[in-house]
Amino acid sequence: MTTTRRSFIRGTGLGLLSFTVAGSAVMLTPRDARARGASFQVLNNEEVELTEAFGEALVPGARESGIAHFIDQQLSVDANDALLMIKYFNVQPPYVDFYRTGLTALNNYSRTVHDKPFTALDDETANALITTISNSIPEGWEGPPAPLFYLMMRSDAVDVVYGTVEGFERLGVPYRPHILPPDL
Amino acid sequence: MNKTTEIVIVGAGAAGSMYAAMLAEAGKSVTVLEGGPPWRPADLYSSQQWARRLKWAEPHAEEPAGVSLWFNFNAGRGYGGAALHHFGVWPRFHEEDFKESSLYGKGIDWPLEYQDLRPYYDRVQADIGIAGDAEAEIWRPDGDPYPLPPVPRFAQGDILKKGFELRGMHTAPVPVAVLTRPYKGRSACLWDGWCEAGCPIGALGNPLVEYIPRAEKAGAVLQPHSQVTRILTDKRGRRATGVEYYDAQGERNELHAEFVVLAAFGIENCRILLNSASDRHPDGLANSSGLVGAYVMSHASANLFGMFDADTQNHMGLNGGQIINQDRFGKVRQDGPFGSRQFIAGLAVKPNDLLGIAMSRADLFGTKLDDFMHRAVRNMTNMVTISEDQPLRSNRIELSRHQDAHGLPLAKIVYKASPDALALWHDGVAEGKKILAAAGAKEIWNSPQGAQHIIGGTIMGDEPAESVTNKYSQTHDIDNLFIGGAGVFPTASAANPTFTLHATSMLSAEYLRDNFDSL
Numbered sequence: 236m237t238t239t240r241r242s243f244i245r246g247t248g249l250g251l252l253s254f255t256v257a258g259s260a261v262m263l264t265p266r267d268a269r270a271r272g273a274s275f276q277v278l279n280n281e282e283v284e285l286t287e288a289f290g291e292a293l294v295p296g297a298r299e300s301g302i303a304h305f306i307d308q309q310l311s312v313d314a315n316d317a318l319l320m321i322k323y324f325n326v327q328p329p330y331v332d333f334y335r336t337g338l339t340a341l342n343n344y345s346r347t348v349h350d351k352p353f354t355a356l357d358d359e360t361a362n363a364l365i366t367t368i369s370n371s372i373p374e375g376w377e378g379p380p381a382p383l384f385y386l387m388m389r390s391d392a393v394d395v396v397y398g399t400v401e402g403f404e405r406l407g408v409p410y411r412p413h414i415l416p417p418d419l
Numbered sequence: 420m421n422k423t424t425e426i427v428i429v430g431a432g433a434a435g436s437m438y439a440a441m442l443a444e445a446g447k448s449v450t451v452l453e454g455g456p457p458w459r460p461a462d463l464y465s466s467q468q469w470a471r472r473l474k475w476a477e478p479h480a481e482e483p484a485g486v487s488l489w490f491n492f493n494a495g496r497g498y499g500g501a502a503l504h505h506f507g508v509w510p511r512f513h514e515e516d517f518k519e520s521s522l523y524g525k526g527i528d529w530p531l532e533y534q535d536l537r538p539y540y541d542r543v544q545a546d547i548g549i550a551g552d553a554e555a556e557i558w559r560p561d562g563d564p565y566p567l568p569p570v571p572r573f574a575q576g577d578i579l580k581k582g583f584e585l586r587g588m589h590t591a592p593v594p595v596a597v598l599t600r601p602y603k604g605r606s607a608c609l610w611d612g613w614c615e616a617g618c619p620i621g622a623l624g625n626p627l628v629e630y631i632p633r634a635e636k637a638g639a640v641l642q643p644h645s646q647v648t649r650i651l652t653d654k655r656g657r658r659a660t661g662v663e664y665y666d667a668q669g670e671r672n673e674l675h676a677e678f679v680v681l682a683a684f685g686i687e688n689c690r691i692l693l694n695s696a697s698d699r700h701p702d703g704l705a706n707s708s709g710l711v712g713a714y715v716m717s718h719a720s721a722n723l724f725g726m727f728d729a730d731t732q733n734h735m736g737l738n739g740g741q742i743i744n745q746d747r748f749g750k751v752r753q754d755g756p757f758g759s760r761q762f763i764a765g766l767a768v769k770p771n772d773l774l775g776i777a778m779s780r781a782d783l784f785g786t787k788l789d790d791f792m793h794r795a796v797r798n799m800t801n802m803v804t805i806s807e808d809q810p811l812r813s814n815r816i817e818l819s820r821h822q823d824a825h826g827l828p829l830a831k832i833v834y835k836a837s838p839d840a841l842a843l844w845h846d847g848v849a850e851g852k853k854i855l856a857a858a859g860a861k862e863i864w865n866s867p868q869g870a871q872h873i874i875g876g877t878i879m880g881d882e883p884a885e886s887v888t889n890k891y892s893q894t895h896d897i898d899n900l901f902i903g904g905a906g907v908f909p910t911a912s913a914a915n916p917t918f919t920l921h922a923t924s925m926l927s928a929e930y931l932r933d934n935f936d937s938l
Contacts, residue, residue, distance in 0.1 A: 293785065295786060295789050313476075315475065315496065316472055317476060318472065319471070320471065322471050322474055323474070323491050324491070325480070325490070325491055326478075327477070327478060362785060365784055365785075369781075386781060389781070389784060390771070390772075390778070397771055397792060398771035398775075403770065406792055406793060407796065407797065408796040411611040411613075412613070413463075413609065414619050
C-alpha cells in the first residue's frame with residue numbers, strides 16, 4: 236500500500252453532518268447549519284438558546300460556530316457513532332439526558348442565585364457563575380455533576396471553535412490532514 | 420445459529436490479530452469475533468472528533484470516583500482495538516521487569532525472562548517496522564538494532580532535549596512503531612500528529628496494516644459486530660468448546676471450536692471469564708486460583724506543559740513524542756518509592772480533545788481561554804511522565820449487578836493506584852517541572868493524574884494457585900483456552916506495553932501452533 240498525501244487529500248468530502256433545512260436533508264457543517272436555519276431534532280428552543288449562550292461564554296465564537304446544532308445533531312445519532320467527548324466519561328447513553336438535565340440545572344441555579352435565567356446574566360455575573368460550577372457542585376445544583384457538565388460543554392465548544400480546519404486557521408496553525416475530516 | 424471453526428479468537432486487536440495471522444498462516448481455520456465495527460484504513464480521518472468513534476459509548480465498566488482505569492478512553496472499539504488509536508511508542512521491558520520479586524522482594528516474577536522474549540521482540544520489530552536508535556538508548560536491553568532510522572526532532576524536541584541535558588540527563592529518540600521511511604510497501608510518516616485518530620496511510624504499526632491483512636490473506640474470517648458473552652465448556656468442564664456471542668441483529672449464536680483465544684481487552688477478558696461461571700466453575704472460568712480479575716494495574720501518568728518564547732512547532736511529529744528518558748528506570752531508590760518511571764517528551768498536540776491544548780488548562784474559559792489558545796499553539800511544549808504501578812491483589816475486576824444490552828454484567832473496577840506508583844508520579848511531576856525550567860519555560864503546569872494502559876487481571880505464572888495462565892498464556896485450568904493481551908503481565912514496568920504485548924502474543928501463538936495436535 237503506497238499512498239501519497241496528495242491522493243488522500245483528493246479523497247475528501249466525507250463527514251459533513253446531516254441537517255434538515257426547509258424539510259430537506261442536507262449535509263452541512265454546524266456553522267452552516269446555523270446560518271441556514273436548520274431545524275433542531277432534539278433540543279427545544281429554550282435549550283438551544285441556553286446552549287448557545289453558555290457555549291459562547293465558555294469559548295468565544297461557539298454560537299456562530301454552531302454549537303447548538305452540533306450537539307443537537309450528535310444527540311440524534313447512535314451513541315457509538317457520536318463524536319462527543321462525553322464518550323470518554325462513562326456516561327450512559329442516550330446522552331440527551333445528561334445535556335438536558337445539565338442545561339436545566341444551569342438555568343435553575345442561575346434563577347436561584349440571581350433570580351434570572353443564565354441567558355439574562357451580564358458577562359461578569361455569568362463568568363462568576365461559571366467559575367463556581369467549574370470546580371464545585373454548588374448548593375441547589377440538581378443535575379449531572381456541575382464540573383463534569385462544565386467540562387463537557389466546554390469541550391463541545393472547543394471542538395466547534397478550535398477543532399476544525401477553520402479553527403486551526405484562526406489560531407494560526409496548519410491543520411495538515413492526511414484525510415480532511417468532517418467539517419465540524 | 421451454531422457454527423464451527425478450529426480456533427475462535429475473541430477480539431481483533433493487537434493480540435487477537437497476531438494469533439489470527441500466525442494460526443491462519445499455519446493452515447488452521449480461524450474465526451475472529453470482534454464486538455465493534457470493521458474499520459479499515461480508509462475509514463480513518465485526521466480529526467480528534469472523528470477519532471472518538473474508535474471508542475465505545477456504552478460503559479463496559481463501572482469505575483470508582485476519582486482516578487481509575489479510564490476504560491472508555493483506553494479501550495478500543497472495532498478492528499484494531501485499542502492499538503488502532505495507540506501512539507505507537509514501543510520501548511522494550513527491561514530484564515529486571517520480569518523478576519522483581521526475586522531481585523527486590525517486590526512485585527511478582529514472570530514465568531519467563533527477558534531473554535526468553537528477546538527473539539520475539541526482534542521478530543516483531545522486523546514485522547512491524549520500528550524506528551529508533553538502539554545505541555542511543557543506553558538503558559535498552561539486548562536486542563537487534565531497529566530496522567528503521569529514528570524519528571526526526573522538531574522544535575519542541577530540541578528545546579526539551581536541552582532541558583534534560585542541563586539537568587544532566589540523557590535522551591534518545593523515542594522508539595516507535597512508526598515508519599521513518601517506506602517499509603514493506605507501507606508509506607512513511609508525514610509527521611502531522613494525527614496518530615490518535617488512527618493512521619490512514621499505514622505508517623503507524625497497528626493491526627490494520629500488518630497482522631489483520633496477513634490473517635485475512637491466509638483465510639481467517641473476521642466477523643464484526645459480534646459480542647462474545649460467555650466461553651462454553653464440555654460437561655466435565657475440562658475443555659472449552661466455543662463461545663456464545665450476539666451478532667449485529669442481537670441474535671444469540673454459538674461458535675464451536677477446538678481452541679478459544681480470549682483477546683478482547685484486559686478488563687473485557689476478565690468480564691467474560693467471570694461471566695462464564697458454571698456448575699463446574701462456580702467462580703468463573705479459569706479461576707480456580709480466584710485470581711481472575713486480580714492484580715489489575717495501570718501507569719500513573721501526567722502531562723507536563725511549558726510555555727516558551729520560541730515557536731515550538733507542537734503540531735508536528737507524533738502524538739507519541741520525539742525523545743525518551745529512562746534514567747529513572749532503576750527500581751530501587753534510597754528512601755524513595757519502588758519501581759521505574761520514564762519521560763517521553765515532545766508529544767505532538769492538537770487544540771482539542773482530552774489530551775489537547777485546551778484541556779491542559781481546563782480552568783480557563785472565555786477570552787482568557789482564547790488568549791491562551793493563541794499562545795499555546797505556537798509556544799507550548801508537551802511531555803509525559805509514566806510511572807510503574809505495583810500488582811496489588813486488592814486492585815481487581817469483579818462483575819457488576821448491572822448488565823449491558825446482551826445481559827453481560829458490566830465489569831466493576833476496584834482500583835486505586837499503588838502507593839509506590841503515586842509516589843513515583845509525584846517525583847516525576849517534580850522532576851519534569853525542573854527539566855522544563857532548565858529548558859527556559861516561562862510558565863509550567865501539569866495535568867491531573869491520569870491512567871495510561873490497563874495491565875494485569877489474568878496474570879501468568881508457574882503456579883496454578885498463584886496465577887491464571889502459564890508462560891504461554893494458556894490457562895492453567897483449561898488446556899485449550901488462551902488469553903491474549905497485556906492482561907497476562909504480572910508486572911507493569913513503566914515502559915509502554917504494546918511491544919511486549921506483541922512479543923508475548925507471538926510466543927503464545929507459536930506455542931499453540933506448534934502443539935496444536937497435542938494440547
